[in-house]
Amino acid sequence: MSSAAVDSAESAAAARARWEAACQATPTRAVPFETMSGVPVDGVYGDPPFPGQFPYTRGIHPAMYRSRLWTMRMFAGFGTALDTNRRFRELLKHGGTGLSTAFDMPTLMGRDSDSPWSLGEVGRAGVAVDTLADVEDLFRDIDLSRVSTSMTINGPAAVLLAMYIVAAEKTGVVPEQLSGTIQNDILKEYQAQKEYIYPPRPSMRIITDMIRYTTAHMPRWHPISISGYHIREAGSTAAQELAFTLANGFAYVEAAIAAGEDVNAFGRRLSFFFNSHLDFFEEIGKLRAARRIWARWMKDHYGATNEKAWMCRFHTQTAGVSLTAQQPENNIARVAIQALAAVLGGTQSLHTDSYDEAMALPSEKAVRIALRTQQIVAHETGVTNVADPLGGAPFVEWMTDEMERQAEAVFAHLLELGDGSILEGVFQGIENGYFVGEIADAAYRYEREVNSGRRIVVGVNRFTEGNDETDVNLLRIEEDTERDQLERLARVKSERNDRAVQEALEGVTRTARDPSANLMPAILTAVREYATVEEIGTAMEQVFGRYVERAVV
Amino acid sequence: MTQHGHEADTVFARALAGDRRALGRLLSLVERGGPAAERITELAHPHSGRAHIVGITGAPGAGKSTLTGQLMRLLPERSFRPAVLAVDPSSPLTGGAILGDRIRMDDLAGESAFIRSMATRGHSGGLALAVPGALRVFDAVGYDPVIVETVGVGQVEVDVAGAADTTVVVVTPGWGDAVQANKAGLLEVADIFVVNKADRPGAADARRDLELMLDLSHVTGQEDAAGYRPPIVMAQALDGTGADALWEAVAEHRSHLEATGQMADRRRRRLRLEVISRLDQMAQAQAAAVLADDVGRQLLGEVEQRQMAPTTAAARLAERLLTDRRSGRGTG
């Protein structure tokens, strides 16, 4: 195996000793590490490099889940800011330390609640944010110096980050104290999720400005979470998910290096987000390959010398697209298998989907079953006793190598497209339809296989007896949310200083015109004056334009 | 026939009066071919000949639609009523097509513009007939300029774009696009070049390549007696840079054509080409009919039995064709 060659100078025994020393330095959970029948098990089996050792194929921590389980992070957010605030405070009261925010579709697309585009979507799939006032409500009575906040937003990420900073400031918390992550992965939007606003190059400039700002002022903040999840959901293969995601990661690294950032300082604050689909070993191979590829590229191509900058840390979510509307209870079994794959793949955190998501927003009961599924994997199956328990299995290692091989072929293509630069190659691939074309081809192939019956989907094209017996309670969001939010926005708009808002917005446009200026201070000023998400976005759009993708079907 | 004539007459009258929906219908009738299409051609021809026909072509992904969209934004501001005919290839297997050119035009086009998508095989008369038919209809009901956008991949597409009053060829930096364009025969038909994505590395090289090819006048065949040399416009279609310059170049080319009498020449040539295409189609349809009848089958059989030479059979059939009294219509 080629990965072993990296540390070939070190004997297996020395690697083992190094691993044991590393394990001893980390406390383990207070549970017996033995089988259900009482057989004690070792913390790792097989050959080096061991977990916690470069290139981290077997995991980024030496003892993996013996020392700490993955974070069971369930994504939440709905209705108005005050509704979500109540949910947050409930979570914190029960010992939670991390808040994960989902925004509604208008906010994700940079539209205000009173935009004609927002009709019927306000507060539906997440919380509605129009102005600073909403973010103040969202985190009301929460000490932002003591929680870690995750915000899933991309197109208008700079505006939301600014709102978070100012909301904290108003409670006496300075940016240096803030900790959390903002998704801010715009490249995958053009490739898959399609929640973009500006064309790719100006978007990259905004992200570079944010990286500079957070590096200077927010040492505990993760300015980007590179997400393959949406690429897979759009229909890609496992290898495409892996390759496109890591390529996007390389693109951000190249952009940050070009902007003068230190790859060690910046690299250690990057994190990833992958999908866990149904093909068990393919998923495990994909996650193991991700760590190996990232470590090698960061070390060899980008010259990172800090171990933390080599480590690919990631969150995983089970595959929403794998859920079926037919016999929805079967989805519980699908999610359990996907969750197990994510854990055997060594994830740092996990979200499990609810079985009713193919039909509507998840109900409370379905969310609870999803969380229980993770708890069963964590506490009942014994898979957490041994780090990378599948490591060394011929098929698993072959699959890991195969995933890496396919990903490297994609990187080679992008390097060619970009004349030696992955960043430029990704831009070209977005503009010439490479990514969307590849994904559409894969999605169509899958669909045809299901249609022809070559690929069996239980309850859909086989074993369909009982399809009419489902009895699922669907969650509906009340219409009140939209009305409340519109009233709130109108009130904020009537109470602010219109002239100051106008001047601040002109400042944003002016700054956008100057490629050497950082946009963050101008956006912060506009946010302080209670300019809306859409107003600030439009001020930049005047310079950057709006992206319309060409039809690649 | 009368019924077709009736529908065609009514729809044409409504389209002429500015009914956009009727125009949409009219274009379908023209595209479908047959008696209704012929009637529409009769009705439209006297009204046509006013619009400036602009062909825009280039490799897939060169940014033709975006550039066209930018013209659609610009032209109404200058009191033009532009129409676009966007031609895309059909699947050779099923005849179906995915027509996606509107996506990058729609947002920009206003009420006074009209966009129509056409698939290369979505009609029975052949692209060489359907396109002139559609352009004539736009022209007759008052659209000017009329832009026809095709992917410069096949000979027919190149011919269609090349038959315009002014032909714009769009290339992008890198990829040896200019060389590809040359191979595809696009350089011969170009009156104007656009180097799109001009902010990209390699844009200057693309420009230089084109200049070089233009210098070799035998390659271009364009540097005419009046000294017209195709200009090269640098553009960034995504943000609209270069759209003004492109339109200026188009207008200048038009003035050049008018001043030198070449406009009339081009139009004469185009009409002649259309008559030939039509004649060709009719002759083929007739030939197919003659081949399929009793005598035709008998002669073919004799050729297969080596009792008659193919040339003799063809000559006998041609004789029959020319003396045949049956209606000369294509099958439509």
Add this chain to the structure above:
Amino acid sequence: MQDRIRIILAKLGLDGHDRGIKVVARILRDAGMEVIYLGLRQTTAGIVTAALEEDADAVGLSMHNAGHLTLAPAMVKALREADLNIPVIIGGIIPDEDRERLTEAGVAAVLGPGASAEEVVQAVRQAVARQSDGGAS
């Protein structure tokens, strides 16, 4: 006369899930139809303009944002107001219990998740055939 069916495919509103609509575009193309693909972020007004300029036989909408109960009827209404008598077919995440309300609002066919390629093609063909029998101009 067996004309080639021309169908507009689009997504209304902000929802960006286009995996399904792209698969449907290919299915319909492979069934010999001409698909005028408008893609993401369309308005009812924009679709009406495209439908009349393209002389479309049908409009297909893909919906994954739970907004189908407001957006689909709005589409039907906009087409009728423009005197365009063509069927609206919707697909995506549509709960069974909403089908009746959508049909009442004038939607010609509803294709749920997991509809097969044949079902999609048949739904379009039948909706177009029904509408032209129903005395469309």
